[in-house]
Amino acid sequence: MPLTEVSEEVREALAAHRPVVALESTIIAHGLPRPRNLTVALELEGCVRSNGAVPATIAVLDGRVRIGLERRQLERIAEDEDVRKLGRRDLAPALAQRVSGATTVSATAFLAARAGIRVFATGGIGGVHREWTHEQDESADLRVLAETGITVVCAGVKSVLDVPATLQRLETLGVGVVGYRTDRFPGFCLTSSGESVDWTAHSPEEVAEMIRAREALGPPESALIVARPVPESEQLAPELHDRVLGEALDECRERGITGQSVTPFLLESLARRTGGASLEANVAAVRGNARLAARVAAAL
Ligand code: PSU
Ligand code: MN
Numbered sequence: 072m073p074l075t076e077v078s079e080e081v082r083e084a085l086a087a088h089r090p091v092v093a094l095e096s097t098i099i100a101h102g103l104p105r106p107r108n109l110t111v112a113l114e115l116e117g118c119v120r121s122n123g124a125v126p127a128t129i130a131v132l133d134g135r136v137r138i139g140l141e142r143r144q145l146e147r148i149a150e151d152e153d154v155r156k157l158g159r160r161d162l163a164p165a166l167a168q169r170v171s172g173a174t175t176v177s178a179t180a181f182l183a184a185r186a187g188i189r190v191f192a193t194g195g196i197g198g199v200h201r202e203w204t205h206e207q208d209e210s211a212d213l214r215v216l217a218e219t220g221i222t223v224v225c226a227g228v229k230s231v232l233d234v235p236a237t238l239q240r241l242e243t244l245g246v247g248v249v250g251y252r253t254d255r256f257p258g259f260c261l262t263s264s265g266e267s268v269d270w271t272a273h274s275p276e277e278v279a280e281m282i283r284a285r286e287a288l289g290p291p292e293s294a295l296i297v298a299r300p301v302p303e304s305e306q307l308a309p310e311l312h313d314r315v316l317g318e319a320l321d322e323c324r325e326r327g328i329t330g331q332s333v334t335p336f337l338l339e340s341l342a343r344r345t346g347g348a349s350l351e352a353n354v355a356a357v358r359g360n361a362r363l364a365a366r367v368a369a370a371l
Contacts, residue, residue, distance in 0.1 A: 078139025134169030198237030220291030
């Protein structure tokens with residue numbers, strides 16, 4: 072892969088078929104406030120390591136794709152305000168213009184799969200935004216997950232989205248959805264979105280068995296979502312969530328926020344309106360996902 076640099080640690084792990092877990096960087100640069108974001112980024116890598124896998128945080132630095140970041144590279148992503156948000160379609164212009172950017176789920180899943188990484192952990196994936204009948208906004212994450220044979224461990228889709236519509240899209244796109252120890256689809260910073268899932272896995276080994284079965288059917292053409300709920304003790308209080316979400320959506324509309332800024336704005340607005348409680352639930356969810364992803368990768 073030209074223009075791509077895989078860290079020595081990740082390269083060696085992949086060559087030796089040792090477990091590797093991809094981590095995205097948009098959540099660090101645009102999803103969490105500074106300076107907490109750097110602490111979380113380091114913590115996530117620690118969660119992956121202590122559960123038996125090598126973390127591969129992915130980003131674009133000075134026009135080169137980096138798979139596996141060193142400490143100072145992670146610091147740049149967390150601290151530099153000029154770091155752009157890069158979806159799958161932004162990769163080529165970003166490389167050509169030698170810029171630095173954090174990769175979203177769509178860009179990370181694409182780059183991870185190309186590098187031979189089979190498991191990826193994040194918070195909540197993107198999806199179909201509420202009021203999509205008026206304003207078309209569907210995350211590029213969905214299209215890429217429809218075309219990328221990777222397993223994504225997440226806490227469902229972000230609760231600011233239209234969850235039923237997103238689940239419908241995932242079905243149409245052929246993306247597998249499995250609840251982890253639950254028959255409810257998780258709600259990102261909420262334990263449950265209220266929607267149900269058709270399949271449940273009860274252990275990392277069982278998830279690994281599903282991945283092997285997928286691969287036995289031929290190279291997987293679409294992603295498998297392993298949806299792990301944040302435990303009730305760590306979730307955002309649902310009444311509080313429902314109360315402030317409407318306000319956050321109104322604020323987004325009133326301020327005319329559109330495109331790539333919508334999701335970071337809504338996450339920030341929710342955190343502000345819940346006194347940081349949504350942020351804590353978000354961090355708890357990602358941490359748990361990183362741990363589970365490492366165990367799944369190790370079981371493979
Ligand atoms: N999960 C989080 N926080 C985030 C994201 C996921 O807990 O900030 C990011 C991911 O990078 C995801 C992106 O791909 O939000 C979705 O952005 P959009 O809706 O603009 O596609
Ligand atoms: Mn969007």
